[in-house]
Amino acid sequence: MIKLEKVTYCYPDREEPVLDQVDMEVKPGEMVAVIGPNGSGKSTLAKLLNGLLLPVSGSVTVDGLDTTGTDAVWEIRRRVGLILQNPDNQLVAPTVEEDVAFGPENLGVEPGEIRRRIKAALDLVGMSEYANHSPNRLSGGQKQRVAIAGVFAMQPSYLVLDEATSMLDPRGRTELMQTVQSLTVHGVGCVMITHHMNEAALADKVVVLVRGRVELMGSPQQVFGNSSVLRRHGLQAPTAARIADSLRRGGMPLPQGILCVEELVKALC
Amino acid sequence: MLRLKDVCFSYDRPGSSKAVLKDIDLRVEAGEFLAVIGPTGSGKSTLLLHFNGLLKPNVGQVLYQGQDIHRKGFDLRGLRREVGLLFQFPEGNLFGQTVYEDVSYGPANYGISGKALDRVVEAALQLAGLEAGFLLRSPFTLSGGEKRKVALAGVLALEPKVLLLDEPTAGLDPAARENFLNLLKGLNSQGITVIAITHDLEEVSRVAGRVVILAEGQVLADGPVREVLTREDLEKWELETPEVIRLGKALNLNVEGLPVIFEEEAVKTILAGRG
Amino acid sequence: MFDNLLIGSYIPGNSVLYKLDPRSKLWASGVLIILTFSVRPGLGLWLLILGITGTAGLARVRVRYYLSSIKALWPIFAFTLVANGLSLPGQPIFILAGVTLSWDGVITGVLLSLRLVLAVVLTSVFTFTTSPISLTDGLERLFKPLTKFGFPGHEVALMMTIALRFIPTIMEEGDRLVKAMQARGGDLGRGGVIKRAKNFIPLLIPLFISAFRRADELAMAMEVRCYRGGQGRTRFREMSFQTGDFVVVGISSLLLLVVLGLHTFG
Numbered sequence: 001m002i003k004l005e006k007v008t009y010c011y012p013d014r015e016e017p018v019l020d021q022v023d024m025e026v027k028p029g030e031m032v033a034v035i036g037p038n039g040s041g042k043s044t045l046a047k048l049l050n051g052l053l054l055p056v057s058g059s060v061t062v063d064g065l066d067t068t069g070t071d072a073v074w075e076i077r078r079r080v081g082l083i084l085q086n087p088d089n090q091l092v093a094p095t096v097e098e099d100v101a102f103g104p105e106n107l108g109v110e111p112g113e114i115r116r117r118i119k120a121a122l123d124l125v126g127m128s129e130y131a132n133h134s135p136n137r138l139s140g141g142q143k144q145r146v147a148i149a150g151v152f153a154m155q156p157s158y159l160v161l162d163e164a165t166s167m168l169d170p171r172g173r174t175e176l177m178q179t180v181q182s183l184t185v186h187g188v189g190c191v192m193i194t195h196h197m198n199e200a201a202l203a204d205k206v207v208v209l210v211r212g213r214v215e216l217m218g219s220p221q222q223v224f225g226n227s228s229v230l231r232r233h234g235l236q237a238p239t240a241a242r243i244a245d246s247l248r249r250g251g252m253p254l255p256q257g258i259l260c261v262e263e264l265v266k267a268l269c
Numbered sequence: 270m271l272r273l274k275d276v277c278f279s280y281d282r283p284g285s286s287k288a289v290l291k292d293i294d295l296r297v298e299a300g301e302f303l304a305v306i307g308p309t310g311s312g313k314s315t316l317l318l319h320f321n322g323l324l325k326p327n328v329g330q331v332l333y334q335g336q337d338i339h340r341k342g343f344d345l346r347g348l349r350r351e352v353g354l355l356f357q358f359p360e361g362n363l364f365g366q367t368v369y370e371d372v373s374y375g376p377a378n379y380g381i382s383g384k385a386l387d388r389v390v391e392a393a394l395q396l397a398g399l400e401a402g403f404l405l406r407s408p409f410t411l412s413g414g415e416k417r418k419v420a421l422a423g424v425l426a427l428e429p430k431v432l433l434l435d436e437p438t439a440g441l442d443p444a445a446r447e448n449f450l451n452l453l454k455g456l457n458s459q460g461i462t463v464i465a466i467t468h469d470l471e472e473v474s475r476v477a478g479r480v481v482i483l484a485e486g487q488v489l490a491d492g493p494v495r496e497v498l499t500r501e502d503l504e505k506w507e508l509e510t511p512e513v514i515r516l517g518k519a520l521n522l523n524v525e526g527l528p529v530i531f532e533e534e535a536v537k538t539i540l541a542g543r544g
Numbered sequence: 545m546f547d548n549l550l551i552g553s554y555i556p557g558n559s560v561l562y563k564l565d566p567r568s569k570l571w572a573s574g575v576l577i578i579l580t581f582s583v584r585p586g587l588g589l590w591l592l593i594l595g596i597t598g599t600a601g602l603a604r605v606r607v608r609y610y611l612s613s614i615k616a617l618w619p620i621f622a623f624t625l626v627a628n629g630l631s632l633p634g635q636p637i638f639i640l641a642g643v644t645l646s647w648d649g650v651i652t653g654v655l656l657s658l659r660l661v662l663a664v665v666l667t668s669v670f671t672f673t674t675s676p677i678s679l680t681d682g683l684e685r686l687f688k689p690l691t692k693f694g695f696p697g698h699e700v701a702l703m704m705t706i707a708l709r710f711i712p713t714i715m716e717e718g719d720r721l722v723k724a725m726q727a728r729g730g731d732l733g734r735g736g737v738i739k740r741a742k743n744f745i746p747l748l749i750p751l752f753i754s755a756f757r758r759a760d761e762l763a764m765a766m767e768v769r770c771y772r773g774g775q776g777r778t779r780f781r782e783m784s785f786q787t788g789d790f791v792v793v794g795i796s797s798l799l800l801l802v803v804l805g806l807h808t809f810g
Contacts, residue, residue: 037442037444038412038442038444038445050768052764052767052768074770074772077767077768077769077770078770081768081769082768084761084764084765086761088713088758089757089758089761089762089765090761090762090765091709092705092706092709092762092765092766093677093705093709094676094677094705094708094709095677098677098705098781101780101781102766102769102771103769103770104778104780105777105778105779105780106769106770106771106772106777107770108776108777108778109778110778111778111779111780111781111782114778114780115780118780134712135709136709136712136713136716139309139310147765150769151768151769154769154770166440166442167358167439167440169309169468170468170507170508170509171308171309171507172309195442195443234444235443236443238512239471239511239512239513239532240512240516242532243513243516243532243535243536246532246536247536247539247540250536250540251540252539252540260512261512261515261516261519264516265516265519265520268520268539269520318723321727323723323726323727346729346731349726349727349728349729350729353727353728354724354727356720356723356724356727359724361717361721361750361754362720362721362724362746362750363750364745364746364747364749364750374728374730374746375728375729378728378729378730378731379729409753423728424727424728427728427729
């Protein structure tokens, strides 16, 4: 489990905390979505989860290892993978295969095992036919999947995706979400920082971060049902949830927790 | 006003002779807001680059106000003043030390200077939703959304009649996206013809009047928003039918005989139906 | 758009030359280039021509690729011919306005051009049959012993790898920037020298800024994947000398010794 206890973080030259007393847990195989308006500290949170940044107060522990402990740094980085927003700037090598090999090579894994891991990783993300391709010719979605394969080859327990879909087209986003779901099935705990509410609706748990504080935390049904809080911070629930809410305000009795069109249709018929 | 007539185009690449655009015939009237949608790789960006002459068709003509823009003697450079183009992720094209320097690049290329230049730059900033205070700031200290507006101002400073946009809201968070869309809507209502490539069908329904589906280099559909977005075969072209429209279809919601495409109409219609 | 042509002009294939270790190929190419420019005309040169043509044959790459490389260099050949013909003394072919074109000069020019063609064919064989990745790999391994003397072998090889990876990306970015400039009435070719230099600013500044941002993000991505320098790193692509490699290194080393011997004592 990744555990954040009262984590506070400020940038070195600023007084105002970017993250303020954040408590959060991520269990293996769980999908946690983190949403929030701009400037809420989401990206900072991503970097705290794998030790790229260290909390000013409070603690971040990964499977019991504290990120501030200097000897555990590389082990923590191995366990908590991070995928960033720009698909291009994460791929290091001139071919897909080489890039996926990069992580295991850094860990000193022996060549035969690296080869096995590359195959497994590319199979998981559905990019096996592209092993010898140049990353340059891939679409954004494909590049992100290769990036995920590269991290998966290090056998992480958790994966943090920092707005990994925001530069992708709808097809790329769908492919990525499918990959994330495969990962959770494999027991990898995934933290998705996103502003696409329909992605957040697929998570097991949604955390709403506003100005560095956890404003709301719960299942998607609980969080998206709380329309007043969302509206106050300029956030929107998925379309179906919004429509259900408008209908309820118009006097129509509808069950709580409607998140997608299918559920709404069922409730109305 | 603008027309692509029987246009065919393929890139001259070693090992790739695939036609990117095939037999395109597309007319755009002054003042329209046209959205071009379609799966990745369908040739949408290539199509857009034909409208201002950055790409030349292998077959066919590009007509601006009736004239072939590739015939000898046509002022292509002058055309680009009237037909402005904003690329995808245009923040990456910013280079000026100040916002003023960047925005003035366009008009300065056409010989505008001095007070006239100042005027045109300020007007463009305002149209793009930025206050005058931004003029002397470095573009690189601005937020993503603000940078994009600076890039837009850089195109608006040319005072174009037509605005070509390649995925104008790509990568923006919901609030910034809403903001930018309203800007574009405003520009269109002031008479600027807008041709926008987009993947977001929800935003298409909010701002566009007409939609064209481009797939595998050909025009598959061309018609009013309500007609095209409610088609049954959208999924086939990797297009996600917006949730409201899916709801409308499932519940057979109609307003004045036309299928529902907006949230407000959906809510009203449902409540009226059960009232 | 041109990443096909750019990446070291590697042409995928599977003749015996593709299977050789890049290190043995590097050694053999190096030796053969030295021989190309040092062997004297006569039997030696003919053997060399035979040898290089034979090697090209082993590569099994279409002749037209060699021809296009050679064709690209025709100005150099023409210059070599004319320069030698005009400057060397010997039996004159004709005299024009006080300038003599001599037979000996022309023959020297032809021979020199021939050596250049051979060098081009040789390096082409090498680049056609060696993928850029295996080249950088080979270089990294060759550099390894040098790291004991403080030479940053691993870092140099990694830099080459990253450059190979990003060159096509940055070229496409440059292309887009030029189009964006044209869309705003900009024109790279216009004006006097100073104006033309200024015209590049909207191209260079964004490219530099984006390159720095890439470097920053890439560095973070590498750290996230536990990169901490060359120590303790393994390589998944295994390379070991096979029989063919020993043969190649053996023969080329022998040839080198023979020619050196002839030069010293001949």
